[in-house]
Amino acid sequence: MRSLTRISWCGAMAMLALSTGCSNGQSLSEKYPTQWKTCNALFGAKNVESLRAILDSDDLKFSNSAISVDQLKKGLTQEALDPYDKLRGFKEYETCGLSGNGRFTAMARWAADSLKSVQTNAERWQRATADVYVAEPSGVGGDVDLVFRCAIKGASGQAQVLLEARVSAPDPPRVSEAFHQQLAVKLARTLRDELACTNEPNIPDDLDVDG
Structure with a gap:
């Protein structure tokens, strides 16, 4: 009973x-209380609810290690303030991972590519706004990968000004291209607001750009 x-x-x-x-x-x-709170904070409760419905299965679970929004914010801010370690490079933070009937993952980090290399690598990066560049997706259902300028207050010697947000999701038609982009935009905007980027980057609703 x-x-x-x-x-x-x-x-x-x-x-x-x-x-x-x-x-x-x-x-x-x-x-998964920490993963739950972080994913909802970064992507919005309605978006996470939609993902849960899409990925629903008997073994639906969060697959990423627990990290709070505050820990993410502190880690990225500290990397901007500290001298750059060439051997270690920048840390990659898996911000949300949801596995079940398919897999969703998202990450954030200071970009490995410099602003100059992004601006000149037209084959990979396309400019969406003055502050945002979007990577050419690797085929149908590829990652949505974008970088945007984010200057941190007090980081006068900031080694990298580009913050990267990348979202991987199950292939279409289960996750539409529009929803996939919506998730990436929401993540980027939340990171911008949490980090209080002093340059106030404009992150557009639509990441589609002309080649």
Whole structure:
């Protein structure tokens, strides 16, 4: 009877929240509290809800290590303030990873490419606005990868001014190109606001650019 009650509870929760995930009576928010909060903060609750519905499966889970928005913000800010370590390079932060019937991942880091190399590499990078460059996707359903200028207050010797946001999602038609881009735009805007980029980069709604 207890087992049946647990199954019924899980089913009810899935109906109410478009499959929050249920394992041993725990929802995703209970089993992965930090990942849950971070993904919702970076992408918006409605977008994450849509992803959960798309990826829904018996083993739906967060696959990335726990990192809070505050830890992400502090890490990226500290890298901008500190002298650049050429041997170590810039750290890559996996901001959200959701696995089930397919896989969604997102990352943020200070870009390895300089502003000059991005501006001159027209085969890979296309300019969307004065501050934003979008990488040419590698085929249908490829990553949405963008960089944008983000100057950090107090970082007079900032080694890199370009912040990179990359979003990988299941191939179309399960995740449309428009929704994929929407997720990348939301991540970039949230990072811009959390880091308080002093140059206030304009990140457009539409990342489509002419070649």
